[in-house]
Amino acid sequence: MTTAAAIARSLRLYHAPERRALLDGFYARFLGPGDLAFDVGAHVGDRTACFLRLGARVVAVEPQPRLARALRLMFRAEPRFALEEALLGSAPGEALLRLNSANPTVATASEAFIRAAEGAPGWEGQVWDAALPRPRTTLDALIARHGAPGFVKLDVEGYEAEVLRGLSRPPPALSFEFTTIQRGVAEECLARLAALGFRHFNACLGESMRFSLPGPVGAAEMAAWIAALPAEANSGDVYAALEPGPLMA
Numbered sequence: 131m132t133t134a135a136a137i138a139r140s141l142r143l144y145h146a147p148e149r150r151a152l153l154d155g156f157y158a159r160f161l162g163p164g165d166l167a168f169d170v171g172a173h174v175g176d177r178t179a180c181f182l183r184l185g186a187r188v189v190a191v192e193p194q195p196r197l198a199r200a201l202r203l204m205f206r207a208e209p210r211f212a213l214e215e216a217l218l219g220s221a222p223g224e225a226l227l228r229l230n231s232a233n234p235t236v237a238t239a240s241e242a243f244i245r246a247a248e249g250a251p252g253w254e255g256q257v258w259d260a261a262l263p264r265p266r267t268t269l270d271a272l273i274a275r276h277g278a279p280g281f282v283k284l285d286v287e288g289y290e291a292e293v294l295r296g297l298s299r300p301p302p303a304l305s306f307e308f309t310t311i312q313r314g315v316a317e318e319c320l321a322r323l324a325a326l327g328f329r330h331f332n333a334c335l336g337e338s339m340r341f342s343l344p345g346p347v348g349a350a351e352m353a354a355w356i357a358a359l360p361a362e363a364n365s366g367d368v369y370a371a372l373e374p375g376p377l378m379a
Contacts, residue, residue: 131232131233132231132232133196133231133232133234134196136231136232136233136234136235137174137196137197137200137234140173140174140234140235141174141200144173144174144176145174145175145176145179149176150179150180150183152339153176153177153180153339154180154183154184155339156339156340157177157180157181157184157281158184159375159376160280160281160302160303160371160376161181161184161185161186161280161281162184162185162186163184163185163186164185164186164187165184165185165186165187165279165280165281166186166187166188166189166276166277166278166279166280167181167186167187167188167189167279167280167281167282167283168188168189168191168269168272168276168279168281168282168283169181169188169189169190169191169283170191170218170269170282170283170284170285170286170293171191171192171283171284171285171286171287171307172190172191172192172197172201173192173197173234173235173285174197174200174201175190175200175201175204175205177283178190178201178205178211179204179205181281182205182208182210182211186210186280186281187210187211187212188210188211188212189212189213189214189272189276189279190205190211190212190213190214191213191214191216191218191272192213192214192215193215193216193217193227193237193262193264194227194229194234194237194262195215195262196234197234198213198215201213212276214267214272216264216265216266216267217239217264217265217266217267217286217289218266218267218268218269218272218286218289218293218296219239219266219267219268219289219292219293219295219296220268220292220293220295220296221266221268221296222266222267222268222271223265223266224263224264224265224266225239225263225264225266226239226261226262226263226264227239227261227262227263227264228241228244228258228260228261229258229259229260229261229262230256230257230258230259231257231259231260232257233256236256236258236287237258237287238258238286238287238288238289239264239266239286239289239292240286240287240288240289240292242288242312242315243287243288243289243309243311243312243315244258246288246309246311246312247311250311250361251361251362252361252362252364253311267296268293268296268297269282269293269294269296269297270296270297270298270299271296273299278299278301279301280301280302280303281301281302281303281304281305282301282303282304282305283304283305284304284305284306284307285306285307285367286307287307288309288312288315290306290307290308290315290316290319291315291318291319291322294306294319294322294323295322297322297326298326299326300323300326300327300328300372302371302372302373303369303370303371303372303376304323304369304370305367305368305369305370306319306367306368306370307365307366307367308333308356308365308366308367308368309364309365310356310359310360310361310362310363310364310365311361313356313357316353316356316368317353317356319368320349320352320353320368321349323349323370324349327372328349328370328371328372329348329349329372330346330347330348330370330371330372330373330374330377331346331347331348331349331351331352331368331369331370331371331377332345332346332347332352332368332369332377332379333352333355333356333366333367333368333369334366334367334369335363335365335366336363336364336365336366340379341369341377341378341379342355342366343355343379344378344379345374345377345378345379346371346374346377346378352368356368
């Protein structure tokens with residue numbers, strides 16, 4: 131599959147009309163009119179679109195040039211939208227983005243992620259066949275430039291812990307993607323978030339947008355829950371909040 135065809139497929143899948151109510155109902159617990167959201171790893175912008183529908187301002191972070199171009203076109207008339215065409219990490223500089231032409235969703239700056247995916251169930255046939263040097267900034271730098279966010283969504287294919295090392299002030303809530311092929315990255319993320327002051331966690335599997343636990347748990351309990359998942363669970367998102375209320379199922 132060509133990159134253009136893969137992007138078109140993602141646009142159809144992630145922007146399907148029936149998904150909008152699901153996304154809006156879920157994220158309304160975190161965002162409202164006038165809030166600021168960071169969509170880190172924006173891909174085709176389904177979360178960005180949701181956050182905008184909720185009345186928030188959105189900074190989308192997307193380092194892939196073709197996806198960044200698509201985001202500019204989709205949101206060109208939206209004054210509450212800003213785009214950062216860069217990677218995030220622990221410090222400013224440059225990093226190498228590894229591209230998957232047939233599946234741009236899983237572009238990554240993490241070589242460890244690519245090694246973990248090799249031969250893993252559910253990751254068959256994934257090939258990272260190109261590389262592109264990209265500028266790298268930090269969450270702290272984005273906050274200095276755009277303001278403090280009310281919510282941060284982080285989906286960067288195994289680079290999540292590296293990105294969180296570039297954050298020194300906790301937002302009210304954030305999410306990060308985890309995979310069962312790199313459970314250790316999730317543990318690193320949870321430890322970093324606990325050090326930043328987060329005490330309340332819950333998680334969704336896949337794209338269900340439903341919490342898997344009836345209420346928030348601590349970082350150690352969240353790590354144990356991820357460790358016990360079967361490999362076929364594949365991926366999900368951990369949600370962290372300074373207050374427990376938004377994390378109730």
